[in-house]
Amino acid sequence: MNSNKLTPSNLGYFVFKSDHLPEWEVFLRDLVGMQISDRSTDEQLVFRMDRQEQRVVIEKGDGDDLSAVGWEFETDEALDEMVEHIKEQNINIVEADQTFCDSRAVKKAYICTDPDGVNHELYFAASIIPMNNSFKSSVMKEGFLADNMGAGHYVANANDIELSLNFYRKVLCMRLSDFIKGEVAPGGPILEATFMHTKTGRHHSVACATIPIPKKLHHFMLQYEDMNDVGLAYERFKESGATFFMGLGHHPNDQMFSFYVQTPSGFGLEIGWGGIIIEENKWEVKTYTQLSDWGHEQPK
Template sequence: MSKVTELGYVGVEASDLDAWEHFSAELLGLQVADRTDDTLALRMDHKAHRWILVRGEADDLAFTGFECATDADLDALVANLRAAGSEVTEGGPGLAAARRVRRVVVTTDPAGNRVELFVGLADAETPFSSGVLRSSFVTAEGGAGHQFLMERADRQVILDWYGILGFSITDYLTEEVAPGVFADAVFTHCNGRHHSVAWAAMPFPKRMHHFMIEVADINDVGLAYDRCMDAKQTFSMTLGMHPNDQMFSFYVRTPSGFDIEYGWGGLIIDDDTWEVQRGHQLSTWGHRSPQVVAELLQP
């Protein structure tokens, strides 16, 4: 069965590209690949880019690119999506050049998010170089990271649509995060990374709650945590660990108002033996609100 192989790149419509450049390169350790007045492309590895920011007022997810291994796989997915009633259009050479891919098609998922399916994301001409990272970002077979999206449509319809792309359910988590307020999430994967796309029914104003980027050395999590703290960035959650993907991480607010989860040690699963899990705890420990921590530290 034809399927996507990874979450290859993410696009954000951002109102303050200068703030994003400082945040992503100097605090998180990404590398600026290209910068114009209206665009900012960022690298995480040997690929030409993994993040594409375009100037705009939405300050939210603009598009997600999922890679296909071959043109035949892409053609099969296009046919299957159209058979299921989705509109799919060829991106054309202009969009392919802008995304640095050989070929790209464009569609929309049931939640209204723009999805780009592509083949052949180009390698960069130079090795990846971070000004602050000690190790490297974990991409390889897992792709750029994972995104945690708001459902904004019937869950089963969303899961069925992403099932056409080859996504499978990894697990479910439901927790009462405040009196009468529940985070109800489902996590899906398309490769060994525990999840590449997660969906949640919870109050949040953006399409994307967070995007996770993973580093290869636990020390890089602590160093990034300190850099963000010293720069007086807004934290959503302090250091902690999730029970399902076993990610050690913190959450920091981006200049666009959604979060980056900055993590290490994410679980790699074997699809042949994995059994869907159901949990009721979002974090094993930590991941507390900074306000709560500040109150607890008061003498």
């Protein structure tokens, strides 16, 4: 089968492992603007950003890193076809039991693991919040860009880039968006990153690069619908004394206006606005030579 037909619909949720649950609660609710779900327990924090029940889950545990990524499929049949395809690639994939599906608030899920040890949870039919309890942020002017575009994107730090790219492109059937090969900072090391998208077309749901950091995740990104919310969040983070990875700036490939802060787990969060949506039949893959058009300055 044409691998483009098998591509997941969107990136539905992130799961992080952390021993810093109280810090994450303040970080995602009061600074980023997500809403904490009443599905949260002493063992895990659950956050909402739209009508989907779970978008970010922080599970109590060691490591402070990316634990799992949820990939949504639009139909039961599309999920089954993908599972067949993955089995044909000789990759181990198992069906999740009812308890697990309930904990993720999905109807059905299968789990496989990538070469860096991150779980990929392929699912169908996420739970939706009732209208009388709809998403509300305590700090944002408008909302998140999510729904069928998914939760956001992430940059995976690949131990072996060939193995990881093979996993994303050949096993998960992610579509190629573009490449960036350029200096992280003037005169600094060259970063080579491959950006990939899903069916609904957020410019990238995942990018892969080999980065000299002791984590599987460089950053994840959440996108706002209003540019002013990026500025307001920037001010909230500044006020809170947060550590910035990069100041405000603009990426040439996804056209994202954004900044980067350190999360309570040490990896980054990019908060952005304006990222483009790919129209599949008009898309041409390019290579960019700069990470940013302007800004994204790293604090000295």
